[in-house]
Amino acid sequence: MFEKALTGSKGYYIWVLFLLAVIGFGATNYLRQYFYGLGITGMSKDVSWGLYIGQLTFLVGVAASAVMLVLPFYLHDHKVFGKITILGEFVAIPAVIMCVLFVTADLGRPDRVMNVLRYPTPNSMLMWDVVVLSGYLVLNLFIGWTVLGCEKRGVAPPIWAKVLIYISIPWAFSIHTVTAYLYAGLPGRGFWMTAIMAPRFLGSAFASGPALVILLCYLLRRVANFDAGREAIQSLAKIVTYAMVASVFFIICELFTVYYSQVPEHKNHFNYIFTGLHGHSSFVPVMWTSAILALIATTLLIIPSTRKSDSVLPIVCVMVFASLWIDKGLILIVVGFIPSPLEKIMEYAPTLPEAAISIGIWAIGALILTLLYKVAVAVRKQQEYYNVTEAAH
């Protein structure tokens, strides 16, 4: 089946070569980091996690959101998703791989990463994150490949694949819950210590992931002549709408608790991002960009005419994705450290090598996604071709 990824149009080859070039650029920067140390990044004693862990957090959400296609199709027999469920599963695979790469890029001693397996420590949420993420990767690899292979041969997926699919549904929720627990259980980090962290994570994940799949559907229609179907895209748009409304609601809950209670350990962080704190305000424009994008996107999603418009929906999806990427991939992690436990403000901005490494990892994800989608679309088209010729006879 993989041979289908090896042949393609000129545009396909150019795209793949472009991604390889970006990956090479990221890799050279990673070598610089490897030999110099993490000091090459913008992180410091006070802000000890940054862009890398932010990307991990955001991408776990993207990976988990595959369940928003799997669940309606397999549990509710929502047939319009039949054609695109595989697209969701195939988003999850590169997303989890990117997560692993981002964690590795963030390690001070990547050569010792196996210590996590050599000395398993159940009281560390990080160990559980490794367990659920690797499990989820294996599940999606098996499910995606098997289902597609069966489709290629025109047979129903085996019963064990169905079992794996049912397991993957709660598993998807678990990966993002555990990721939230990484942060939500730390004493002395007021920004993170909130019981709504996991629900908030799931809400924003189920908006950003399906928004990405919608965008990919539009893209496939253009570049691969593959039509996901209007109904499928509109179903996804409804999911994005509900998830976005839930996300905004969760954030309102957060803001109410923080600002009505006025407890400084919690409030200082929010002041820092919304108004600036003690003259430090580098995150204020970033936060407001995310908030305004979220509000506009949610409004446009709720209004049926804009949600149903093929020209507005892609823009809305870009807004959703960008807003939530800023919120989760940038602000959520960094601001947990600002102000520090000693109420000091050390500002953070990613450095160029740090950004280059991150872009390189995103390019690895994009490359894996491209190859997987190429296979999936080729198999789909072949099936359609057989169906048409069979019908003609």
Next chain:
Amino acid sequence: MDSTRRDFLKIAGLTALGLGAKPAADAFAAAGGPRMTQNPQALKAKRWAMVINLKKFKESGKEALQRCVDACHKAHNVPDFGNPKDNIRWIWPVELAEALPTEENQYLHKFHEGALRDFPVLVLCNHCEKPPCVRVCPTKATFQRQDGLVLMDYHRCIGCRYCMAACPFGARSLNWRDPRPFIKELNREYPTRVRGVVEKCNFCAERLAVGKPPACVEACKNGEMAFGDLEDANSDVRKLLRDNFAIRRKPQLGTQPQVYYIV
């Protein structure tokens, strides 16, 4: 053919040698071989604790604070990068409001300028009884000893910095880059670290093991700091805590810090 014969003889010879050596090896094993023994002078306790007397530090002046910092950083090969981004600290002076954010009081601060609350406070790892850093470490590279000391295995640490996120006291530092060129004066009694691992105050476990008090405590001339067994009614720390009012940093978090501040 010839080489095969030679190989055979080699293997046979080695085997014979091995068989001959076995009794000797057994004899060594029976004798016990090299064994870890504890220094009879090692200081021991059920629960180590530290007392920092803010009043005495104010009397002694800021040089006294710096003496403690220098003694510690010299004893442990703590590098000085000279910038706040890379810096590593085991013990360092901060404003009272930073050490005890919950004690921040806008009125007292305004009314009592120059009072005790304007004098810097030394902060360091609190060697919490319930350490969040140990709870989150995915490799057990940071662990708690029976006597309460929270220590680091620099050779196991993967540099994930989860412990730095978990510590409510900002007591931990990562080696963001190779620390060795930034060590002013190398102390051969204590290891240096490599880039990419986390470190922090260890309550001078290596000094306790040879019967010496922590370096910072030793550097105090007027008893500004004390160190001892909290479970021993006759220890220095117990006597100080009996006769003085002491507070701890962020006790509300339930980590049970073992550094007490006399105010």
